Amino acid sequence: MNQKVRVRFAPSPTGGLHLGGVRTVLFNYLFAKQNGGDFIVRIEDTDQTRFVEGAEAYIFETLKWCGMVPDESPLHGGPFAPYRQSERKANYKQYAEQLVKAGYAYYAFDTPAELEEMRTNYKTAENPSPQYNHALRDKMRNSLFLPAEEVTALLSTNTPYVIRIKMPTDETIQFTDMIRGEVSFHTSQVDDKVLLKADGMPTYHLAVVVDDYQMQISHAFRGEEWLPSAPVHLLLWKYLGWEKEMPQWAHLPLILKPDGNGKLSKRDGDRLGFPVFAMDWTDPKTNETTIGFKERGFLPEAFVNLLAMLGWNDGSDQEIFSMLELIEKFSIDRVHKGGAKFDYEKAKWYNHEWIKRMPAKHLELSVQKLFAEKGITITDDSLLAKAIDLVKDRCTLMPDFIQQASFFFELPAEIDIAAVKPKWDEKKNMFFTELIRAYELSTLWEAPGLEIEFKELAAVNQLKPGELMLPLRIMLVGGKFGPGVFDIAAAIGKESTIERIKQVMRLLE
């Protein structure tokens, strides 16, 4: 029995990685790191017909973005390489053969058409989906019921065949799931799953057992959708003689659609207008891009945080956790049994919280990039930091910084002149003319001083500051939003402030 904690995430490279997948990685990762163990990524590409170009690279980019670096993987190498099942192909057949020899599995020569025929022939109202199982296998063409000579003949003439597990007719398979406790199945209800396909590739069922064994996996976490096939895996561990090395299982609850029911899919995101994939994914065949959390403007810290809280909590009221805190506090026995509906509003709340807490320094690079995409070049780093600190409280998603802060770096794109024009008069015009003069003479350009000067001048002119502050805001910002006006004036500087006042005054003439 290996003591060392070793977990694996075993994705199939068929497209973008979605929420549920990333959460599975996260729980694996947290568990491994908490226990000083290894986090392995193994690519389950046994179905060559479903291979999608770029999907594997995408998986690793996603893990990197989330801050979960594998200790072993096809990309990072490791002592149990290769980590791609397609490259381990030669490995599996011998075990399938071993099972046949021991009487735990058998050759099946049924063609796809024959299987189809069986399903339609035996389909009844009570049994809408007949299985290839103990009750039906004697009706099929397999090494269990065909004469030995015929089997030999079929084999020697290279007739395509698969190897199926021979499920016992009457046994109870029980195991302890780390999340669900005791779970049991009756073998009569489980079908004779294919272990080795006609193309020589193993199915998931065989591959996961062989690889978990060879890679010395200590704990196997996967989605709840795998629970029904757990008895097959348990039996395989036993039949292969590795029972003592079998990992502990944990079947994670599913992430469900926000509305209605069922597990969350990419389509729900398209339909409801929120991301489901971690990052943008472009399907190489259709060239269609599906938006990701990253590109929508989520911080990886927030993404990880919100995923962790979908089905887990530490028992306290704390909701904001960093990766380090999660590693420290995560516990598999506090993971829920029931699925959780995904709530995009709450997801945004996590991001908002993270943006608010994030020091401006950490945000600078991505904000700068966002601006660059809009054609705004930032040359003054200290102004950028100041601007970020001033507006981050009002940014939920990263692109909000464009709306909230671009006026710091360029003249307002639009001026809401209608907000001031109706109440604009000669007295106000005079006030701002005098304000320009006063500000031109200012030696100390700081918010409190600017505000005092402004208010004093208003008093001299017998005007209420309230009636003047909105016009000033429109002049500097362009609209009815943003941080305190004098903070803005202080940040953009004397020259720009005066220029903006003058410009709008001209528009008001």
Next chain:
RNA sequence: GGCCGGUUCGUCUAUCGGUUAGGACAGCCCCCUUUCACGGGGCAAAGACGGGUUCGAUUCCCGUACCGGCUACCA
């Protein structure tokens, strides 16, 4: 249909048999703010149903209902 799993406010959830069933998001109201937010305060909102066990059940057991997953030579 069968098998397996699940079920506390609209949503995410706390509760290790005894609570006015707590928090958060969203909603509504108020305060703060001479903009928009942030922030603060408040309102409304839940144990699917029926049986047990128990002095006492949201909590333990059984049944029902409902929801989900699986039922491929896909993972």
